[in-house]
Amino acid sequence: MAQQVEASSTPQQLEGRQLVEMMLVMAKISCFTFGGGWSILAQMQNEFYEKRGWVTQEELMDFSSVGRSLPGIMILNITTLFGYRMAGVIGAVFALIGLVFPPLVVMCVVATFYTVIKTNVWVAKALVGVRAAVVPIIVDAAIKLKNTALVDKATFVIMVVAFALCLFTPINNALVVIAGAVAGLLLRGGRKDAVS
């Protein structure tokens, strides 16, 4: 039954069976999400807006934009925001468990398998090809990131400095990220016209 959703950030209260239903649907969505996983939004729209009417499209857009701008795995962030909207902290935890469980099981199996077959001659040959492919996959990701990352001269300089720091010093990556956040805030402070 479609529920009327109010446009506020207070959670609605899904109960018992609905909570479990949400968890199972998240598990199903998780099984069809690959890679960086933009498809998760389309799937959530289909399951929770079109089929169940639990959220509005505007809310889904908000989950996506907030989830993307916070640190953490984007899909997990979006799921947390959605689950919280459905039933507070409990809802978020249920949604996350649903999302995480299938890949957790699959990866445990795959990791065990990998350790056993890695040294097989044919697998080793295939892996030489696969490792070569990982380089252009990262190039592709970098090209996509470039469009939102390099918006002016200052951001270009920040990129070069970060690269040089990683290349010539053993600095921890987490520190470089924090330095980047500080640089962003120093350069732009509280200016409104955020380039995001």
Place this chain on the structure above:
Amino acid sequence: MLFLELFFSFLKVGFCSFGGLSMVPVISQEMLSHGWMTLEEVADILAIAEMTPGPNGLNCATFAGMRSAGIPGALVATLGVMTPSLTLCMAAAAFMTKFRSNRYLGNALYGIRPVCLGMLLMVLVDMSSENFISGALPQIQLLWKPILIAALVLVLLVRFKWSIPKTILVAAVLGVLFC
């Protein structure tokens, strides 16, 4: 102790994830500095994570945890990488309307995104020298077969917009046939 180290490593990975493959440099550094994996294995998990269901960062964490400390390791690493969502994002959820257009958040990201790009370039240098070159200066040899496979995959991805799992399969087949 190992579990604590795994947790903190993936806590770092989680907090340094900003979409796309931005978490790869941190994963790579954490795995190598703790001696949990070689650079080759990092490339392998990345490919495997792309081909199995679930978000990449999560899959990498589970895989790395499993490789270094079995199923408990997988659980601990997964929990580590989930922590930013369980804390920061949960807090944000309660104040959704304020977070929707926070300028400070946007301006911090303005500085973070180019940093992620710079770190990704560093990973590219590392992985290219690992996969495409053998020997040390001044007698370096280019490994032509992997280079050609990489070039082909790049064209398939960028020019023909193939999906990543498909290109990985092609690369695996070419590897079996020619490498």
